[in-house]
Amino acid sequence: MHIPHRSRLRALVSAACTAALGASLLAGAGTATAAAPAAPQAKAGSKIVGYFTEWGTYDRKYYVRNIETSGSAARLTHINYAFGNVTGGKCAMGDSYAATDRAYTAAESVDGVADTWDQPLRGNFNQLLKLKKKHPGLKILWSFGGWTWSGGFGDTAKNPAAFAQSCYDLVKNSKWAGLFDGIDIDWEYPNACGNSCDTSGREAFKNVMAALRSKFGGSALVTAAITADASGGGKIDAADYAGAAQYVNWYNPMTYDYFGAWDATGPTAPHSPLTSYSGIPKAGYNTSATIAKLRGLGIPASKLLLGIGFYGRGWTGVTQAAPGGTATGPAAGTYEQGIDDYKVLKTKCPATGTVGGTAYAKCGSDWWSYDTPATLATKMTYKNQQGLGGTFFWELSGDTANGELIRAIH
Incomplete structure (x- = not known):
């Protein structure tokens, strides 16, 4: 899941909410009748999409310059800038200071040139424009929503055309002309529960994506991060992802955060298993299972990207090294309990085993799971075997200073 600011905790879905959604989950799937403009396509398997977080420039001190110095910029095909807000049925700025106002020193700047007090555009947006000058083939999308800001999507379903117009006007604003090549929608989750519960109906997501494609046209990128819940009657079944697929260039199924210390006592389990395993x-x-479910709905493999987390999730109070042990609560993390970056965990709690195609680690009474360059190699083989459109990951600041994980993807 993609969660702005500090919180990355999964909300527990209440029985009452589930019951309230029941009728809409059972609604039949309609088929789209409006013709969609042709969407530009890239070679299947070649996409490497990384999220850059707006708030990462604060405590994390991860700047656009770091994308360049880590070697990541040369390996990325696309960057998703996270996040814009969704409020009042419209797209809105997230943190305008971080995006357009913050002055960068020469040492912080992509090209070594300091911002001046009177220049019309500063902040992340100006730095990203500088990065694009260094890498002319790099595409950037503005992502809207995420865990915290997805509550506003229900209103967008009431007037998708007005929502699409607001997004277009913001993404294509002349103040940052040439920066964004399209829009990414991170609705968590249509007609289902995330940080809040949405009851906009099974067709809402398809209608919103159709309106965005109609407004942005065939040359712009329109993508969406979607649920990875492939359980029976799960979130994939709650919305018409198959019907909406014709309007998107690709989907980013969030194939991570399957398990974590929101289940405080366990059982311990890797948050991003590639395959099922005993127990x-x-x-x-x-x-x-997620990829099989989505492909089974008729969504082309080339429109599905493999999701990777550049972080781990962990418990403490664990005595059993193998998965399936009990715990007393979330392990301590740098910014939040139960979660930490790969760059921290590789040293703090080195991997001691693998299960389901990903790694886990037992150090003291802490138990963590995360992907390593070795497990990413396995996942890239799977991605190629499936003919998927590429790989995306959350998020750039979790990697090492020299880009170990993105090198493994590349």
């Missing part, structure tokens, strides 16, 4: 806590909670 996995919940059927359908693995990458292979």
Whole structure:
């Protein structure tokens, strides 16, 4: 899941909410009748999409310059800038200071040139424009929503055309002309529960994506991060992702955060398993099941990207090294309990085993799971075998200073 600011905790879905959604989940799937403009396509398997977080420039001190110095910029095909807000049925700025106002020193700047007090555009947007000058083939999309800001999407479903117009006007604003090559929608989750519960109906997501494609036209990129819940009657079934697929260039199924310390006592389980394994806590909670479910709906493999987390999730109070142990709560993390970056965990708690195609680590009473360059090699083989459109990951600041994980993807 993609979660702005500090919180990356999964909300527990209440029985009442599930019951309230029941009728809409059972609604039949309609088929789109409006013709969609042709969407530009890239070679299947070649996309490498990384999220850059707006708030990462604060405590994390991860700047656009770091994308360049880590070697990541040369390996990325696309950057998703996270996040814009969704409020009042419209797209809106997230943090305008970080995006357009913050002055960068020469040492912080992509090209070594300091911002001046009177220049019309500063902040992340100006730095990203500088990065694009260095890498003319790099495309950037503005992502809207995420865990915290997805509550506004229900209103967009009431007037998709007005929402699409607001997004177009913001993304294509002349103040940052040439920066964004399209829009990414991170609705968590249509007609289902995330940080809040949405009851806009099964067709809402398709209608919104159709309106965005109609407004942005065939030359712009329109993508969406979508649920990876492939369990029976799960979130994939709640919305017409198959019907909406004709309007998107690709989907980013969030094939991570399957398990974590929101289940404080365990059982311990890797948050991003590639495959099922004996003892996995919940059927359908693995990458292979998610991809199979989506492909089974008729969504082309070339429109599905493999999701990777550049972080781990962990518990403490664990005595059992193998997965499936009990815990007393979330392990300590740098910014939040139960989660930490790969760049921290590789040293703090080195991997001690693999299960389901990903790695886990037991150090003291802490138990963590995360992907390593070795497990990413396995996942890239799977991606190629499936003919998927590429790889995306959350998010750039979790990698090492020299880009170990993105090198493994590349």
